[in-house]
Amino acid sequence: xxxxxxxxxxxxxxxxxxxxxxxxxxxxxxxxxxxxxxxxxxxxxxxxxxxxxxxxxxxxxxxxxxxxxxxxxxxxxxxxxxxxxxxxxxxxxxxxxxxxxxxxxxxxxxxxxxxxxxxxxxxxxxxxxxxxxxxxxxxxxxxxxxxxxxxxxxxxxxxxxxxxxxxxxxxxxxxxxxxxxxxxxxxxxxxxxxxxxxxxxxxxxxxxxxxxxxxxxxxxxxxxxxxxxxxxxxxxxxxxxxxxxxxxxxx
Numbered sequence: 001x002x003x004x005x006x007x008x009x010x011x012x013x014x015x016x017x018x019x020x021x022x023x024x025x026x027x028x029x030x031x032x033x034x035x036x037x038x039x040x041x042x043x044x045x046x047x048x049x050x051x052x053x054x055x056x057x058x059x060x061x062x063x064x065x066x067x068x069x070x071x072x073x074x075x076x077x078x079x080x081x082x083x084x085x086x087x088x089x090x091x092x093x094x095x096x097x098x099x100x101x102x103x104x105x106x107x108x109x110x111x112x113x114x115x116x117x118x119x120x121x122x123x124x125x126x127x128x129x130x131x132x133x134x135x136x137x138x139x140x141x142x143x144x145x146x147x148x149x150x151x152x153x154x155x156x157x158x159x160x161x162x163x164x165x166x167x168x169x170x171x172x173x174x175x176x177x178x179x180x181x182x183x184x185x186x187x188x189x190x191x192x193x194x195x196x197x198x199x200x201x202x203x204x205x206x207x208x209x210x211x212x213x214x215x216x217x218x219x220x221x222x223x224x225x226x227x228x229x230x231x232x233x234x235x236x237x238x239x240x241x242x243x244x245x246x247x248x249x250x251x
Contacts, residue, residue, distance in 0.1 A: 003042070003144075004151035005034075010042045015066040019055045027055035029063060031075050035145040039067060039075035044084070056087055067251065074250045076141060085245065093247040096141075098223040102237040106215035109206040113162075114195055119204055122159035122171060124150075129168035130161065137187035141248075142222070144185070149173075152185060158208050162188075162197050172201040174209070180216030181209040186228075198231055206235070222246075 010016055010030040019027035027046045031039040044059075046052045067075065078099060079085055089095075113119055122130065130153075131146040138144075144152070153159050157176035161168045170188040174181055183205060188197050206217060219237060221228040 003034075003040075004148050004155060005042065007043065014070055015039075015063045015072075017059045017062050017066075019059055021050070026050045027059060029056070029059035031063060031067075031072075033070055033072050034148055035140070035143050037071055037073045038140055038143070039070075039072040041075065041077040052083075053087060056091075060091055072251065074141070074248055076249070077247045079245050079247060085247070088247045088249075091249070093249045096246045096248040098243045098245050099220050100223050101218065101220045101240045101242040102232050103219075103240050104206065104217045104232075104235065104237045106210075107236040109203045109210065111200055111203045111207065112196060113200045114197070116164055117169075117195075117197060117200070118163050119160055119200060120163070122153060122161045122173075124153070126161055126168055126171075127153060130171045133168060133171060133189050134185075134187050136190060149185075156184070157181070158205055160201060160204060162201060164192065170197040170201060172205055174205050174217075176209060176212065176214070180214045180218065181205070181212075183217060183219040186219075193227075199235065202231070202235055 010032060013030070013032035016030035016032060017028065018025050025047070027050065029044045030042045032042070033039045044056065046055045063075070076096065077084070077088055077093065079088070127146060127150055131149050134144055134149060152173050155175065156173045158174045160172055162170040169192045171185070172183065173185040174183050183202065186198060186201060209217060219232060221232070223243070
């Protein structure tokens with residue numbers, strides 16, 4: 001679960017720990033907070049042939065000591081490998097929700113933007129306002145810091161905002177690869193939700209990537225976020241069947 005950070009970025013932050021055996025690194029665990037107070041297990045890896053559980057227990061014990069010093073109140077894990085789940089449960093994590101994956105494979109993409117709103121390309125000058133929208137649109141566990149959003153913007157293929165009265169109230173960030181487009185982030189200020197702004201951002205992105213020659217876009221969302229399910233289903237996204245559990249440890 002690296003999000004927008006490189007492994008090198010994370011290794012330089014606390015708590016990011018290495019396990020050694022005979023002066024050779026055999027394991028690594030990184031879960032620095034982003035945003036403040038919210039840690040995620042960005043990666044956990046063990047060298048081939050090294051027993052996994054003892055390395056985890058050693059690194060996790062040190063993490064529990066360091067985390068309060070970094071003002072971390074919780075650590076979460078988005079688990080893509082089933083073998084990791086019993087290890088986490090045995091360490092006091094609880095299952096919180098699931099992240100589900102959906103995909104759009106072409107279809108009608110008409111943009112209907114409310115008359116009082118305007119949609120335009122995001123610029124670096126918008127990032128402070130985008131970060132403010134993100135903070136109030138998501139619960140703390142799912143928020144991104146300004147640093148993370150800046151990195152996402154720099155890596156994006158398409159980033160757009162919607163303004164109302166010259167104020168940014170919604171945004172989306174998408175990426176593009178040989179596999180197609182991916183809607184990486186979408187947020188609307190709560191007071192502006194229900195007015196079709198999210199739909200306008202997504203349909204605009206779909207049309208943009210159609211013009212680039214792809215009829216495929218993926219997105220993931222929380223299983224317990226019914227508002228997003230309704231939006232994506234109306235736009236023609238369908239579940240792929242892939243689901244990753246999210247586990248949480250609270251201090």
